[in-house]
Amino acid sequence: MDRVKKVIPFIIILIISLLAALPVWRNGFFPMHDDTQPTRIFEMHAALKDGQFPVRWVKDLGYGYGYPIFNFYGPLPYYLGAGFMFLGVDALVATKLVITFGMILAGLAFYLMAFGSWGKLAAAIGAVFYLLAPYHAVQLYVRGALGEFLAYAFLPLAFALFSGSPSRWKLVISTFGFAAVLLSHTISGFILVWFIVIYFLVKLAWYLLQKKNIDSFTKLQFVSVFLALGLSAFFWLPAFTEAQLTRVNKLSQGTNDFHNHFVYLDQLWDSAWGFAGSSTGRFDGMSFKIGKLHIIGVMAALVLLVWKRKQRLKVNLTQAILLFSGFILSIVMMLEISRWLWELMPYFEFIQYPWRFLMFACFFGSYIFLILWKQLNLLIRYTTVRYLIGFTVIMAAVIGYGKYFEPQYTNSKTAIDYTDPGKIAWDISKISDEYLPKDFPIPKTRDEVASQDFRESSAIIVKTQDVRSHRLHLSFSAQRAAEIFFSRAIFPEWRIILDGVKVEPEIENGKIQVGIPAGEHNLTVYLADTPVRLIGNYLSLISALVLLGFVIKTRQSR
Known part of the structure; x- marks a missing residue:
């Protein structure tokens, strides 16, 4: 019976994940803002077959003249997709498998991060809310942002060492999760680094004010962060230092200028669902809602914390303050009032869209649900009642948010539409050419693309x-x-x-x-590799060996 109870949360999360990803498996595919994903997986697979590793350059993109996309754009989703292709499926099926994997991982990663400290029921509720957050549906069914979608899935693992008591296994998981976010989506990784830096600065200030030495928990967190940076250095180090050689500046100009994409506060509560893009003012064609249930949960948790402040709290007050601060900061960074900070902070213009902080608002908001549940346990004496309320809350999320996990429509595209060399060299290359070298003349017509090697x-x-x-x-x-x-x-x-x-x-x-x-x-x-690429490769290799040592030592000590 105990074993059954242990697997029930996994089964619930798995079923909801599969239902959320089910529309992906209809015949054909669906329209999205970044309709290049199967092509990128196809090109990654071809490069790996050619013996290139780590993959930095693909052959057919860049109008047939080659494209250093994986020197600058998070490669992890495409390594995963290429792995599926090596099992014998085509690029479109591989894309659908990556999406399904990411959907399942998002809920399970949140649950694994939380259940040890918060309990199975609380962790399951938080996982479902994180999995079904409206912005998660926007990432997939509106934007088709596969890298950001997978970064969303790995994000809870990055915070494993920041939740509950420390351990070596948590260090390994947190290191892997943090590195995976950096390797999945460069911008999401940059925002995560920003949050982590703030966290450590606040901790350092507290130690200085208290005149205390840094504790072992914080030291472990430092080690985890630096190992993650080292593990992913083969990618982010050349991406950061060699970006000026490309046309990457176009990513922060014109319609991509962050000044045009701040969100109104009421849009975070409710904004019309749509499949178009972000624009200036209120005329957006996509939704920026955090989720009403999320916001209600955050407000209820805050009320209960204040109401029970004189009683024994069932949560760590410092952790609660950090979570609420993260949630509020995520919201502030999406609003016009943070314009001065965006203009002040280096490289923030490459985030492009302030509403990208929605990913972190969803994470912190879902995490705060754990605080709410802990506090509700002070009021609910009977276990059966707790489980009934928990089930009701999960069903409310499924009913309230499940409708968003649906594409605008399904088209009749097949794998050949994404892997035909002629289509790759012109139609798909036009979608993304910002990583071409600065001095490379962009073809104006189909006749100017490369027709031979x-x-x-x-x-x-x-x-x-x-x-x-x-x-x-x-x-x-x-x-x-x-x-x-x-x-x-x-x-x-x-x-x-x-x-x-x-x-x-x-x-x-x-x-x-x-x-x-x-x-x-x-x-x-x-x-060949530049010196910077070589340094990144060696840093990643050394970090991987150190992490492997942690794993071996941890297994031996059990």
């Missing part, structure tokens, strides 16, 4: 060729001095080796061109 003059006879996403090798004879033009956008550390000797490329309209003398030749063009 290289083009040689008539004096060159190619004998063998090996073409991969990050490497091209040719064996050929040149009857006279000639040139070979490669359909690869120039980017740091494209190296050219002609007959074992490194040569400098000629740059023609932002693309690689190599002069060839007469004779028999072997030519290799490949993308």
